[in-house]
Amino acid sequence: MSLRSAAWFAGDDLPGFLHRASLRAQGLSNAALSGRPIIGISNSWSELVSCNAHFRGMADAVRRGVLQAGGLPLEFPTISLGENLMKPTAMLYRNLMAIDVEESLRSYPLDAVVLLAGCDKTVPAQLMGATSANLPAVMVTGGPATPAIFHGRRLGVGTDLWRYTDQLRAGKLSRQEFAELEQAAMPGVGHCTEMGTASTMAALSEALGVALPGSAAIPAGDARRYAAAESAGLLAVSLARSGPRPRQILTRAAFLNAATVLAAIGGSTNAVVHLLALARRSGVPFSLDDLDEVSARTPLLVNVRPAGEHLFEDFFHAGGVPALLRELRPLLDTDALTVTGRPLGEGLSTTAPPDRRVIAALDEPFGGTGGLAVLRGNLAPDGAVIKASAASARLRRHRGRAVVFDSVTDLAERIDDPSLPVTADSVLVLRNAGPVGGPGMPEWGQIPIPARLLRDGVTDMVRISDARMSGTAYGTAVLHVAPESAIGGPLAAVRDGDLIELDVPGRRLHLHVDDREIQRRIADHPPHVPAAPSGWARLYRTHVLQADQGCDFDFHQPDTGPDTTALPDGLLSGWHGGW
The missing domain is CATH 3.40.50.2300 (Response regulator)
Known part of the structure; x- marks a missing residue:
């Protein structure tokens, strides 16, 4: 098989001269470049x-x-x-x-x-x-x-940080201890x-x-x-x-x-x-x-x-x-x-048998099947994802009333407001956090539990968003809702107090609102598309696909024609008539 680089370096012509000379400028010899x-x-x-x-x-x-x-x-x-x-x-x-x-x-x-x-x-x-x-x-x-060590325990960088952050917000961890955690977290x-x-x-x-x-x-x-x-x-x-x-x-x-x-x-x-x-x-x-x-x-x-x-x-x-x-x-x-x-x-x-404390046998697993589930329904026609293995078993089938946040700023301002009408059975909804609305589909999907509920001992709630979630995070979080709310997806139709049903075993995510009412609400809810005046942000917003297609660009289709690493004939030769 001929080497691709030979198209640059093997020619006895002006391009070959220039290409070889460019590397010789770094001290490379003939032997280094010879085939x-x-x-x-x-x-x-x-x-x-x-x-x-x-x-x-x-x-x-x-x-x-x-x-x-x-x-x-x-x-x-x-x-x-x-x-x-x-x-x-x-x-x-x-x-x-x-x-x-x-x-x-x-x-x-x-x-x-x-x-x-x-x-x-x-x-x-x-x-x-x-x-x-x-x-x-x-x-x-x-x-x-x-691994970091804190209070005698090896830490997972994010997983344990989320837990300690909840303890801080619930008043169970002091500011001094949290400062000590910061010093230890990333050694x-x-x-x-x-x-x-x-x-x-x-x-x-x-x-x-x-x-x-x-x-x-x-x-x-x-x-x-x-x-x-x-x-x-x-x-x-x-x-x-x-x-x-x-x-x-x-x-x-x-x-x-x-x-x-x-x-x-x-x-x-x-x-x-x-x-x-x-x-x-x-x-x-x-x-x-x-x-x-x-x-x-x-x-x-x-x-x-x-x-x-x-x-x-x-x-x-x-x-x-x-x-x-x-x-x-x-x-x-x-x-x-x-x-x-x-x-x-x-x-x-x-391969040597594994340590069974860490890697289980197929017939004696640590957990059941279906640890990652894809949900569909009138809230996610093109799909949503939940990490069921990190969700609370009691919440995998759940009905609750929506508490809606229109942005991550709205979430930050209101989540710990004592007057927020929220209970442990509520479903927290964050929208405008998808590929276009984020922009970039940030890791905002692990919506924090309101501090008032943390103090009451609540450790998990159903949370739904068109955002992603850190891989280190946990909880009953429905993610990647597609299509996203910012481009008119059904999440844009949810209102405070709406009944939402999550059924992980049934692979269902359903808003208990009439379909015609959902469409009316979407029509009345203008798309929330962040400004992108120029440059990368505009290219991204214009061409990014939704989560169910990997958030790649619409123009990145695979080339099924000739070798895409080959160079067009004549591109590297023939300058000034050649030598």
């Missing part, structure tokens, strides 16, 4: 993103692997998306990062790429970009951070320590077959994390010569396998929109209904917060994704191709 596969290192390192702050060292490890295999590593930066500091939400920029990666791969002289990502949106963004470009790629994630680099979105996407990358087996859960500070990065560099050189390419790996079987793992780990609901977007980029038919059907037959096997009690590094020490795949083998397509060129099931029979 070697050129391997990109797509690095989302940033001092603004603690999940990815250790990627300089990771990139050096990848570089070692590439050099050992006889390739030439060339590192380039991408935008880096951080959950905590980016406002209004990192999700607003996931598609921007995907475009950044895609066009860098398409336009530069690269034969394969190693993708370095860790924080929630950086993993799907890198994969989306690489899939659209369809350049041979291997995913390397950053690993979980060292080092790496992504969240529980089964939040970052951990979920790392595990799903391995299940999809785009990451090296056993690499997903290695802690950020563990030397094996860097050894895995080195191995990815070695593999990338082989990929440059013979593939496979992302779209050969990301088949329908791969997505069904990933959906199975998502259900078994009690993973983040955010993974739903990312898998849908990635499948769309791959040209693979895969929908919310597929996710619901897979979840309905897959039990919870992994005992990690927020659906369990352990942390993600415990999952690694218990055997990680390979051990889980071994347990799930009857539910998987083990012939699915992976980035190694071998099937997913190869070697699973020799």
Whole structure:
């Protein structure tokens, strides 16, 4: 297989001269450029993103692997998306990062790429970009951070923060103790320590077959994390010569396998929109209904917060994704191709038995099937999602009167108002928080419980929104309602006091209001579309799809024509008549 980079460097003409000279300016010799596969290192390192702050060292490890295999590593930066500091939400920029990666791969002289990502949106963004470009790629994630210790207990970064925040609001935790928690909460680099979105996407990358087996859960500070990065560099050189390419790996079987793992780990609901977007980029038919059907037959096997009690590094020490795949083998397509060129099931029979405190057997699971459910009804014609494994059993079938908030600002101003007409049976509704209305579909879906009810001992309520929720969060939260209220979805018709019915076993979300009245209310409720005068915000608002289609852009259809990484004839030759 001829190397793609040869189109830049092999010619005895003016373009070849200029391209070779451009790299020689960095001190590279003839030997470095003579027929070697050129391997990109797509690095989302940033001092603004603690999940990815250790990627300089990771990139050096990848570089070692590439050099050992006889390739030439060339590192380039991408935008880096951080959950905590980016406002209004990192999700607003996931598609921007995907475009950044895609066009860098398409336009530069690269034969394969190693993708370095860790924080929630950086993993799907890198994969989306690489899939659209369809350049041979291997995913390397950053690993979980060292767990914090507070009051003698190891913390999950978000999961435990939400609990302590509720204790503070209920008057059960002092301001001094909360300040101490802040000092302890994040003791080092790496992504969240529980089964939040970052951990979920790392595990799903391995299940999809785009990451090296056993690499997903290695802690950020563990030397094996860097050894895995080195191995990815070695593999990338082989990929440059013979593939496979992302779209050969990301088949329908791969997505069904990933959906199975998502259900078994009690993973983040955010993974739903990312898998849908990635499948769309791959040209693979895969929908919310597929996710619901897979979840309905897959039990919870992994005992990690927020659906369990352990942390993600415990999952690694218990055997990680390979051990889980071994347990799930009857539910998987083990012939699915992976980035190694071998099937997913190869070697699973020799994988050591897992620690049963963390990874259960398929016939003795930690939880039942249906941990992730897709709801439909007159409130969510195109679907909504609930993480049933993190919801209260008593609330999975519930009827209650709506208490409606028109925006996150409205929510912040009124949620703790003593005069708010709310009871423990109320259904809290937040609208105008979807892909367009947010904008960017922020993680506002874990609506806080009113302080007055917290003080009375209420720990969970039914909450409904067109927003997302942090993967580290928990509670009976219906999310991703589609279509969203800002573009005239039925959530815009809900009024205070309306009766709402949630039936998770029946997969139903229903507003007990006549259909004609719903349409009248929507007609009287003008769309709540935030101003976007120019630039990225306007492009995003104009072209973003709804949650049931992964919140990707409408123009990102997969190219089914010729090789999208090939360059048009004559583009790199013939300048000034050639030499």
